Amino acid sequence: MARIPYADPAQPDLREAAETIRASRKKIGHLHRMLLHAPPIAQGWISMFDAVRWNSTLSGKLREMVICRIAAINGASYEWNAHAPIALAEGMTQAQLDDLPDWEGSLLFDATERAALAYCDAMTKQVHVPEDVARAARDLFPPRQLVELTTTIAGYNCVSRVLEALEIKGSDPLPDA
Template sequence: MARLEYAASDLPGPDGIIAERIRARRGGTLTPLDLMLLHSPPLAEGWNGLLGAVRTASTLTADVRELAILRIAALNGADYEWRAHEPLGLAGGLTDADLAVLRGERAPDALAPRLAAVLAYTDAMTSRVIVPDDVFAGLREHFTDREIVELTVTVGAYNLVSRFLVALQVGGGEREAA
């Protein structure tokens, strides 16, 4: 159960316009995450813009993006985030064996080198914040400067998502992506 009541989904005036923009990005529905964010419509609007860009305007492939998101969910104990993104990861090319690595059930060397580099980078950013030079060098072997910037923003943004979800205990059994 969430620590706060979810906000109303039918906000009046300018706040209602913000809710409608979020609904439009989501294909017509609001998720529990959205309803929690709508306690502060200006922050919900900024969140919608940032996460919309991370999810739809990046050049990262779906397997790379979802691997980072799922690993963050696993590291931070964000079950709602995992449930929302597991189907997206599988649809984006991750395998059940890849997901086992992300959950810590298999060794990282089971991943393709490109995905292993993403995993190491995501782990460093999430757990230690400081990225060791060798981890960054491994990432540069597989990605352009733009992709590295987009991956870095994705990891940062989804650490924000997971920390918000976990702190406020958002979500029960819903399968919606942030």
């Protein structure tokens, strides 16, 4: 069970933020129910992650690949369970998804994917990206996409940290909203 109770989206002071979430996500799941405790943060969260997910020029496959890699590194099962099906729908194979936790030893990832995964690993595990890893990513991604890749990785590290710190689980019961 989560560390604090999930917010009730029907609460009058949460309705506006709840509607922002519904307009984007169609439903208010566990993570967003928790974020509703801080309505301005919930609304800003939706705005930022809508930009990261829907207004990026990165391929959906690459976006979801790094999101799932972050979930694997951080042990964020909620994040993995939410994004693995999206990764498959965006073009990752089940074999790639299975190899993602140990991608460096796999032959299933091309040069661009390997550069993105190395960049993701460095940002997630070390924060400071070594110059050779940064150069490899910079050589393959134009500036806009490098910024999009960087913010996707940073953003989804934030997601997993919120999920894990507050012990948000997809199996937690949610009261009707």
